[in-house]
Amino acid sequence: MRFGASFIIRLLVLIALVGFLAKPELFAPLLQPLTENGAPAIYVQASLLSLTLSHLLVVFAATIAATFVAVGLAIVVTRESGAEFLPLSRSLVNIGQTFPPVAVLALTVPMLGFGEWPTLIALFLYGLLPIFENTLTGLTTLPASVMEAARGTGMTGWQRLIKVELPLAFPLILGGIRLSIVISLATATIGSTVAARTLGEVIIAGLQSNNLAFVLQGGVVVAALAVLIYDTLLFGERLAARCSGLSQTA
Amino acid sequence: MRLGLNRIDRVGVVVALIATYGLIAPFALFRANRIVQGEGRSLLDALPPSLGMLLLAIAAAGIVVALLRLPILVRLAASFVLLAVLAIAIGSAATFLTPEGNSYARVSPGSGFWMLSAAFALLATDSLARMRPSAWVRIAILVATAAAVTLVLISGLWNGLSIMKEYVSRADTFWTEAGRHLTLALGSLVVAAFAGIPLGIFCHRVEPVRSAILNILNIVQTIPSIALFGILIGPLSWVAANVPGAANIGIRGIGTAPAFVALFLYSLLPMVANTVGGLASVPRDANDAARGVGMTDRQRLFQVELPLAFPVILTGIRIVLVQNIGLATIAALIGGGGFGVFVFQGLGQTAMDLVLLGAVPTVFLAFAAAVILDAVVELTAPENVNAGRKEATA
Numbered sequence: 235m236r237f238g239a240s241f242i243i244r245l246l247v248l249i250a251l252v253g254f255l256a257k258p259e260l261f262a263p264l265l266q267p268l269t270e271n272g273a274p275a276i277y278v279q280a281s282l283l284s285l286t287l288s289h290l291l292v293v294f295a296a297t298i299a300a301t302f303v304a305v306g307l308a309i310v311v312t313r314e315s316g317a318e319f320l321p322l323s324r325s326l327v328n329i330g331q332t333f334p335p336v337a338v339l340a341l342t343v344p345m346l347g348f349g350e351w352p353t354l355i356a357l358f359l360y361g362l363l364p365i366f367e368n369t370l371t372g373l374t375t376l377p378a379s380v381m382e383a384a385r386g387t388g389m390t391g392w393q394r395l396i397k398v399e400l401p402l403a404f405p406l407i408l409g410g411i412r413l414s415i416v417i418s419l420a421t422a423t424i425g426s427t428v429a430a431r432t433l434g435e436v437i438i439a440g441l442q443s444n445n446l447a448f449v450l451q452g453g454v455v456v457a458a459l460a461v462l463i464y465d466t467l468l469f470g471e472r473l474a475a476r477c478s479g480l481s482q483t484a
Numbered sequence: 485m486r487l488g489l490n491r492i493d494r495v496g497v498v499v500a501l502i503a504t505y506g507l508i509a510p511f512a513l514f515r516a517n518r519i520v521q522g523e524g525r526s527l528l529d530a531l532p533p534s535l536g537m538l539l540l541a542i543a544a545a546g547i548v549v550a551l552l553r554l555p556i557l558v559r560l561a562a563s564f565v566l567l568a569v570l571a572i573a574i575g576s577a578a579t580f581l582t583p584e585g586n587s588y589a590r591v592s593p594g595s596g597f598w599m600l601s602a603a604f605a606l607l608a609t610d611s612l613a614r615m616r617p618s619a620w621v622r623i624a625i626l627v628a629t630a631a632a633v634t635l636v637l638i639s640g641l642w643n644g645l646s647i648m649k650e651y652v653s654r655a656d657t658f659w660t661e662a663g664r665h666l667t668l669a670l671g672s673l674v675v676a677a678f679a680g681i682p683l684g685i686f687c688h689r690v691e692p693v694r695s696a697i698l699n700i701l702n703i704v705q706t707i708p709s710i711a712l713f714g715i716l717i718g719p720l721s722w723v724a725a726n727v728p729g730a731a732n733i734g735i736r737g738i739g740t741a742p743a744f745v746a747l748f749l750y751s752l753l754p755m756v757a758n759t760v761g762g763l764a765s766v767p768r769d770a771n772d773a774a775r776g777v778g779m780t781d782r783q784r785l786f787q788v789e790l791p792l793a794f795p796v797i798l799t800g801i802r803i804v805l806v807q808n809i810g811l812a813t814i815a816a817l818i819g820g821g822g823f824g825v826f827v828f829q830g831l832g833q834t835a836m837d838l839v840l841l842g843a844v845p846t847v848f849l850a851f852a853a854a855v856i857l858d859a860v861v862e863l864t865a866p867e868n869v870n871a872g873r874k875e876a877t878a
Contacts, residue, residue, distance in 0.1 A: 268718065318494045321613035322606070329609070332854040334810025337843040340827045344836040416706060423708040424814070428831060437711045441817055446718045453711025460706035 244465055251458045255283045258451075265447040275447045277436045286455060289432040292350060292425065293418045296357035301411055304362045308369035309395065324370070330363050335421040343428050353425030353432070360421060361414040368410030372403025405475040412467040419460045423452070495610045496550035499603045503547050506599030507540065512577045515590045518646065518835055524594050530577040539573050542566065543600060550607050560611035566604040570597065571636055578644030590646035592837060619859035626855045646837040647844070650826075654841070657825070662845065664740065664821035669808040669849075672744050676751030676804060681797065683752070684759020685785065694760065701753035709814045712749065716742035717818060743820030747811055751804040758800025762793025795865040802857035809850040813842070 254261055258276045265275040276282075310316040311323050338360055342352040376399060384398045400407075426434030433452045440448025510524025511531070528536040542565075549562040578591040617625070642648050651658055687694040704712070720742050724731045766789050774784040790797075816824030826842030829835075 316494075319498075322495055322610040325609050325613040328854070329851065332806050332847075332850045334813055334846055334850055336810065336813040336824065336827060337847050340831065340839045340843045343831065343839070420706065420708040423710055427817070427828060434708070434710060437708065437714060438817075441710070441714050444717075446715070449711055449714035449717075453707050453715055456711065457703065457707045461703060464706070 244462060247458055248462055251455065251462070254451075254455070255286055258282050261451075265451065268446040268450060270444070273443065273445050273447075277439060277448050277451065279439065280431070280435065282433075282436070282451070282455070285431060285433050285435060286459070288350075289419075289422055289434075289456070290459070292354055292430065292432060293357065293415060293422050296354050296418055297361050297411060297415050300358050300361035300414060301365055301407075303358075304365035304410070305369050305407060307362075308366050308373060312370065312373040313391070323366070327363050327367050327370075330359070333360075335360055335417075336424055339421075339424055339428060348429040350425075350430045352428050353422060353430035356425070357418045357421060361418050364413040364417070365407065365410035368406045368413075369403060372406035373399055376402055405471050408467060408471045408474055412464060412471065415467070416460050416464050419456055419463070423456055491553055492551055493553050496552070496607075499550040499607045499610075500547045502599055502606070503543060503550070503603035506596045506601075506603055507543060509596035509599055510594035511596040512574065512581060513592045513594045514581050515592070515646075517588045518590050518650075518837065519833065522590075522592065522594075524596075525577075525581060527596060530581060530594075531573060532576070532580055535573065535576060539569060542569050546604060546607075550603075556611050556614050559607060560615070563604045563608035563611060567601065567608065568632070570601055570604070572641065573597075575636070575641035575644065578642070578646075582644050590649065590837065591644060592646040619862045622855055623859050626852060630852070647840050650835070650837045650841045654826075658841070661821050661823055661825050664815075665809075665812050665823045665846070665849075668740065668743055668747055668812040668815055668820065668822055669805065672747035672751055673801065673804050673808055675744075676748050676755050677801060679748075680752050680755025680800075681759050684756040684797075685763065687756060687760050688763040698753070698757060698760070701756060704749050705753050709746065709750070709811050710817055712746045713742055713814055713818045713820070716745050720745065739819045740815070740821065742818055743812070743815035743822075747808050747815075750811060751808060754800045754803040754807070755797075758796050758803070759793065762796030762800075763789055765796060766792045795861055798857070798861045798864060802854065802861060805853045805857060806850050809846060809853055813846055 262275045269275050307323065311319045335356065339352055339356040342355045342359075346352045346355060380398060380402065381394070384394045389397065422430070422432045423434030423437055425432050426438050433456050436452035436455075437449050440446065440450075440452065507527060511527040511529075512525050513522030514525055515522040527539065530536070531539060546562050546566040549559060574593050574597050581591045582589050612622075612625075636642060637648075643652075683697065687697050707715070724741075770788055770792060771784065774788045779787065812820075812822045813824035813827055815822045816828050823842040823846045826838050827846075828842075830838030830840075830842065
């Protein structure tokens, strides 16, 4: 069965990841051939585990904030009183997505200085877009018959939103959050060019000292995190879609 | 609609709030040299008194236009006038604030300028979104805006601004890096299209490999860009050292080659996925009809499937181009050049004008590419979609 095989692969990736972060020195012989002139194979200036945790912290903090704001805004522009903002917000999302992440980061630094904050803000702003877009799609493509029925049973606007619209849009909202997290996980590494504590630190140290082992371990840890988180969320989405009784649309 | 309030535009309220804040916040920043902290100068201090009052009056008029439910064209015109006036004002603020003969002093736009620009750019965006201009009109507006900005740049109006001073001291490198940036972004796109579209066709035809190839390409996308650029240094230096002739055609461990390959790898997923998606969306009836008239597989591919899938494939090209223009910035970290050179140099020297010199053209290029390709996708799509529907219903 395909599910079994892919599940086992992911489990192995997870075990390897946890093992590497807990005891990176065990993997040193594997990475040693990639170094030159006896350079260290494992990044030791900071513990990989703590860098991973602060990487995840920045990404999750930004995504949680982005989720609240994006879902809130999408709710506002799909109400009757906020309808005037709908065309504008659609265009803004499209324009925002053309902004390169590096540019967003570079432009936030003058306002916030170096450190975690510009990264957090850049990830937050960049993360808003997919969540907002998906929530908007979810809330504007609800089956008319369902909305009619909800109105027919005498639900107030608020009740309709909480009991009908949001639950039905939930799988799509999760889809947006998933995209947002995966983009943020990779983009957060660039944050280390402005002194944020993320796994990008390891990669940049590797680039600067010409140490391929550093570049590889930083990159692979981020990629493994992204794949595992992506799949977990995808699984959650399918579960949510099954619960809401609709087939997954995105 | 409540009485009295129905004449007030709600988007206009947001525009008015941002613009009002912009009028109060510092319009320009003055710095004694390029790396010290700036001191803000308010709108009236930053401009010659008559000009300051004039800008204040025009901005107030713009706010009123934004607040009232006027015809969209009036709102659009007002927003463009305001943006043009702001562009002129910030140029004269720079000339006005820089002491005569002082080449160290730097004047850059302050938060007030940015807020006012953002407010009226928002008004312009809103008007355009409500007008839903056709593809050609959108391209025309983009070209006109680019022409206006070029005119302002040539006229020397902005020469007093700090970002232009950074440009002047790097004019040669700027165009070299611009060339490298475009070569990286466009070159890798072309190669990815030549490799990705056939690969997509292959995936479409041979189902068993489809999910495997798409999964691998998906995983490539999750590798952070700075890492992928770095990881390729190793294999490429090996190729340069061991494959005869490779070094002669410019393959090296650091520099443009790994950046090019990394961008190519990132481009493959959207190209392949969209080709597969486009081919999958070809109506079954169209294929059946083609088979019915005795077309060979090859004829069917080139005369039926690819033309019908073209808009979707083009959307893939749009995604790749916008993504590549942004990602090419990272190439600078491994010596691959491009606008990122200025961004990272600027971050290193905490010289934000230098950062802007790299970031602003990148953002503009990405935006322009998105507008143009969206328009092209729209121009190619309708006939094809209709043709597809006709075939489907026939």
